[in-house]
Amino acid sequence: MAAPDPSSAPPTPPSRLDDGPAFSSKADAFIAWFAPFFSYLTAAVTYIQTQVQAVVDAGLDNAAQNAADAQAAAGTASNAADEAVEARDETESLRDDAQDYRDQAQAAAAQAAAAQANGWEVVQDLGTVNGSVAVDLSAGTYIVASIDDDVTWSFTNPPPDEAAGGITMELTDASGGTAVHTWPAGTKWPGGAAPTPTSGGTDLLAFAIRTDDASAVTLVGTRALENVL
Structure with missing residues (x-):
């Protein structure tokens, strides 16, 4: 919506120094100017309200988008944290398995060495x-x-x-x-x-x-x- 413009400047108001016909003429012109001026004021108020609402709506939309982005980022971070925990648990499990295999291999090697030492x-x-x-x-x-x-x-x-x-x-x-x-x-x-x-x-x-x-x-x-x- 374009900003409204006044159609014209206000006319010269009547003065006590004016004679009768001049005073009446200026008074009629001045009073007649108020009708379009009130229309201008109404249009100006409507324009201002529209602009303010547009700014408010844009701010609300930005806030909603920022909230949605923050929620998505929080979800991604939560998923990453869960995956990190799973990876840690899997790593610990693999480490434990490796230690078990090492212990079994060492025990088997010790048994083999003992058997060979005794000629078996x-x-x-x-x-x-x-x-x-x-x-x-x-x-x-x-x-x-x-x-x-x-x-x-x-x-x-x-x-x-x-x-x-x-x-x-x-x-x-x-x-x-x-x-x-x-x-x-x-x-x-x-x-x-x-x-x-x-x-x-x-x-x-x-x-x-x-x-x-x-x-x-x-x-x-x-x-x-x-x-x-």
Whole structure:
């Protein structure tokens, strides 16, 4: 809304010094000027009220927007705080798990060292396995495993050059007799063939492993006991 403007300046008011006709003429003109002037005043008041209301409305809108922004920021901050608490709790849980694993590893290492110090073989329990399985002989040479499907065996960390050792494998068939065992190429067996696993049973296989001075590994195996457990 545009600001109203007075249509004209007020006329010269009548004076006692004026004669009769002049006084009447000035008085009529002065009185007639008041009607548009009152219209101007009304329009001016309306304009001022409109401008004041617009300022108030704009202030209220800004205040409402600022309040909404503050509420959204508070919600974001609250979510961030919750996520930080969850991350802290998860970190503490992972730390506790890591400490448990460390303690278990240290205990296992101590048991292995004690067993080796007394000349015993260290048991390496592989759990249930299938597919390609690489047995780390440095982790233990008494191997326990349950076989639920075809498996291909290999051995890492054999004896050093010009050294030999033994491997015992306690293997339980969990495949119903369908699992096929594939042994490292060149493995020697009595009669030239690897023994057939006992279906649903546990067999003990014994291996002699030797590394010559050229780092060539010879593996000789036999079934020591059939369906023992």
